[in-house]
Amino acid sequence: xxxxxxxxxxxxxxxxxxxxxxxxxxxxxxxxxxxxxxxxxxxxxxxxxxxxxxxxxxxxxxxxxxxxxxxxxxxxxxxxxxxxxxxxxxxxxxxxxxxxxxxxxxxxxxxxxxxxxxxxxxxxxxxxxxxxxxxxxxxxxxxxxxxxxxxxxxxxxxxxxxxxxxxxxxxxxxxxxxxxxxxxxxxxxxxxxxxxxxxxxxxxxxxxxxxxxxxxxxxxxxxxxxxxxxxxxxxxxxxxxxxxxxxxxxxxxxxxxxxxxxxxxxxxxxxxxxxxxxxxxxxxxxxxxxxxxxxxxxxxxxxxxxxxxxxxxxxxxxxxxxxxxxxxxxxxxxxxxxxxxxxxxxxxxxxxxxxxxxxxxxxxxxxxxxxxxxxxxxxxxxxxxxxxxxxxxxxxxxxxxxxxxxxxxxxxxxxxxxxxxxxxxxxxxxxxxxxxxxxxxxxxxxxxxxxxxxxxxxxxxxxxxxxxxxxxxxxxxxxxxxxxxxxxxxxxxxxxxxxxxxxxxxxxxxxxxxxxxxxxxxxxxxxxxxxxxxxxxxxxxxxxxxxxxxxxxxxxxxxxxxxxxxxxxxxxxxxxxxxxxxxxxxxxxxxxxxxxxxxxxxxxxxxxxxxxxxx
Amino acid sequence: xxxxxxxxxxxxxxxxxxxxxxxxxxxxxxxxxxxxxxxxxxxxxxxxxxxxxxxxxxxxxxxxxxxxxxxxxxxxxxxxxxxxxxxxxxxxxxxxxxxxxxxxxxxxxxxxxxxxxxxxxxxxxxxxxxxxxxxxxxxxxxxxxxxxxxxxxxxxxxxxxxxxxxxxxxxxxxxxxxxxxxxxxxxxxxxxxxxxxxxxxxxxxxxxxxxxxxxxxxxxxxxxxxxxxxxxxxxxxxxxxxxxxxxxx
Numbered sequence: 009x010x011x012x013x014x015x016x017x018x019x020x021x022x023x024x025x026x027x028x029x030x031x032x033x034x035x036x037x038x039x040x041x042x043x044x045x046x047x048x049x050x051x052x053x054x055x056x057x058x059x060x061x062x063x064x065x066x067x068x069x070x071x072x073x074x075x076x077x078x079x080x081x082x083x084x085x086x087x088x089x090x091x092x093x094x095x096x097x098x099x100x101x102x103x104x105x106x107x108x109x110x111x112x113x114x115x116x117x118x119x120x121x122x123x124x125x126x127x128x129x130x131x132x133x134x135x136x137x138x139x140x141x142x143x144x145x146x147x148x149x150x151x152x153x154x155x156x157x158x159x160x161x162x163x164x165x166x167x168x169x170x171x172x173x174x175x176x177x178x179x180x181x182x183x184x185x186x187x188x189x190x191x192x193x194x195x196x197x198x199x200x201x202x203x204x205x206x207x208x209x210x211x212x213x214x215x216x217x218x219x220x221x222x223x224x225x226x227x228x229x230x231x232x233x234x235x236x237x238x239x240x241x242x243x244x245x246x247x248x249x250x251x252x253x254x255x256x257x258x259x260x261x262x263x264x265x266x267x268x269x270x271x272x273x274x275x276x277x278x279x280x281x282x283x284x285x286x287x288x289x290x291x292x293x294x295x296x297x298x299x300x301x302x303x304x305x306x307x308x309x310x311x312x313x314x315x316x317x318x319x320x321x322x323x324x325x326x327x328x329x330x331x332x333x334x335x336x337x338x339x340x341x342x343x344x345x346x347x348x349x350x351x352x353x354x355x356x357x358x359x360x361x362x363x364x365x366x367x368x369x370x371x372x373x374x375x376x377x378x379x380x381x382x383x384x385x386x387x388x389x390x391x392x393x394x395x396x397x398x399x400x401x402x403x404x405x406x407x408x409x410x411x412x413x414x415x416x417x418x419x420x421x422x423x424x425x426x427x428x429x430x431x432x433x434x435x436x437x438x439x440x441x442x443x444x445x446x447x448x449x450x451x452x453x454x455x456x457x458x459x460x461x462x463x464x465x466x467x468x469x470x471x472x473x474x475x476x477x478x479x480x481x482x483x484x485x486x487x488x489x490x491x492x493x494x495x496x497x498x499x500x501x502x503x504x505x506x507x508x509x510x511x512x513x514x515x516x517x518x519x520x521x522x523x524x525x526x527x528x529x530x531x532x533x534x535x536x537x538x539x540x541x542x543x544x545x546x547x548x549x550x551x552x553x554x555x556x557x558x559x560x561x562x563x564x565x566x567x568x569x570x571x572x573x574x575x576x577x578x579x580x581x582x583x584x585x586x587x588x589x590x591x592x593x594x595x596x597x598x599x600x601x602x603x604x605x606x607x608x609x610x611x612x613x614x615x616x617x618x619x620x621x622x623x
Numbered sequence: 624x625x626x627x628x629x630x631x632x633x634x635x636x637x638x639x640x641x642x643x644x645x646x647x648x649x650x651x652x653x654x655x656x657x658x659x660x661x662x663x664x665x666x667x668x669x670x671x672x673x674x675x676x677x678x679x680x681x682x683x684x685x686x687x688x689x690x691x692x693x694x695x696x697x698x699x700x701x702x703x704x705x706x707x708x709x710x711x712x713x714x715x716x717x718x719x720x721x722x723x724x725x726x727x728x729x730x731x732x733x734x735x736x737x738x739x740x741x742x743x744x745x746x747x748x749x750x751x752x753x754x755x756x757x758x759x760x761x762x763x764x765x766x767x768x769x770x771x772x773x774x775x776x777x778x779x780x781x782x783x784x785x786x787x788x789x790x791x792x793x794x795x796x797x798x799x800x801x802x803x804x805x806x807x808x809x810x811x812x813x814x815x816x817x818x819x820x821x822x823x824x825x826x827x828x829x830x831x832x833x834x835x836x837x838x839x840x841x842x843x844x845x846x847x848x849x850x851x852x853x854x855x856x857x858x859x860x861x862x863x864x865x866x867x868x869x870x871x872x
Contacts, residue, residue: 486677
């Protein structure tokens, strides 16, 4: 016969016994200070956005909220209650922290005062402080408030470990088809149809039974073909009451843009989550299992929550009325322009800042068009998108384009800018214009053809990138580094003209000189010398010699006798004899005696002397 | 004897066409490379076109653009300046050069009268008009003088025209960037260069010149060049850090 055996306790069971004993020993001597606090998770929100009022109590037992919030303009979208027990050393007692959360959704703007609420804690009633909530009007594109969920049949919610593998639920009937589910996903699309390029906001909601602490991954998996997904916000966590069951719900907000017309199939979105579920008893020993559950011993289970797929009817943008400069913007926008600096030197660039703000597909749209850019050099703009602080998804905001302009001519204003978009609400194209901004820009030269300046005439509707070669010159006129003034043409023509001019000037000067008294005197001297040379020729007859000699004297001293001109006696005598001989030859009827060579020499000598001294 | 007989004209035409095509091929290759984003090949082809064919402001500008895309700002600025030497009114080159100078923090000096003149008035017509006016006046004066005319007004008009034309021609000649920048150079060293007070490496620093800075070379001594900046500062710097604007030098 076998001796009875004592069953061995597992470590978990031993730990449960130990903690139970410690609690029993420590509780009587433990004393705690109670505290009640309340806070709003945000002081200012927009209409339709959810805010949480958290009432936190600490004491020996769970706190209980006794009042309900009834404020006109605030709807209670859900409540949640969480508590946490912790050892309080050195007194070795248990402190219970309770957080009761009330989800409030404002239905109108204004300032709301949430009155103080009564809380029962450890047998006493406490009051929270009043809270003030400011609600601003909703900007465009807000995500709708959580839709009402039909009340499912009340049923037992079992821990996830006991449920079937997760299934997606219908967005509007998450639990009605299968009330056994402890978690479900929803995809909320506020409209059934859209235009190509239009931004459609989407809510992705994932709910888990609030009885099971859970932890979600940072981002859901959501993508598909035929559309682009904008940024997904950080999740907001709310508590929902569905048919009396509390659910922890996280909401991701995002938006999609359809790329083509037709029926768009939007695949399900999914998210991974970890759920804390109570441990199950390792055997049929329900005593220890119950103890472990009572002391918060839990297991971690990893699950995936998915939404259903959805459909969206995507309509093409109309061809009618499509502006030439339409570059794919769909939404509702306004435009503003400014320029710096106000005064620019020649060649100094001016920055034209154009801000397109509103809501729409900022990521896909092209820049505004600069009109009447003749006389400007326009460079492709830089762009920077700033989402609205109240819309982290990115379909509300402003996009700033900075054009660099350089004046080719003097300008007193920037060229106007123009922006065209399709407004899906009005279902038509709209063109808005930013006015010319007054500036003073000094330019230079005549306008040159500029490919980028013609963008108002030939816009790129699909925002095709401009070819790189647009910023190259196509003018290859041959030139040279030699100064133009030294170019062969100038030199050749200049040299020819200079030669002609110099020759002409020389001729002019020669003529002027020829007409001068000195030139005339010189010519006379020369002619007299020539005449004297002729007289020296032996071939002359005596008569010709006498005629020539007396004529030469008379030319030098007209109407004067040799005695009147102050000659020497010898010269006077020679000349007298010459004149006498000439008279004889001229008037005598008889033949004159020939002139001797000595006489001729003396006459010539005298004439030489006269020519060299008296003229 | 005629230099070209009538039968030689087709050969002359063919020669011109061949020469044109020889330049056109590297240019079209360079543009294709540039459009496809291969800026290195584009720069090489533009350099080939400039080496094998006639110089042009457009080719220097394109070469500058290709170099600028590669981040070679000093060489890009050099070629933009060369383009502006050949065509002072090429605004695209002026703008690109201004972009580089601003990005390098090179101060914008106020434009002198020569720069303002060539920016506002086309240089070649100015030279031609000065040339024509000068010779018109000179020959008017000469003819009237020849005729021993007593038309003093005509003589004065001729003289004034000649003086005016000569002045215009001289102004245009002096303002011509080919003449004005004949001793110019650009810092092409990527990291810039130090302008020193003496031609020795450890000399006191006069100024730190970033790439693309322009200067005038006053004289050279060995491997050093004595240069003057637009703001009046002067000093020595290694010759291998700069490139002269005149490519023939």
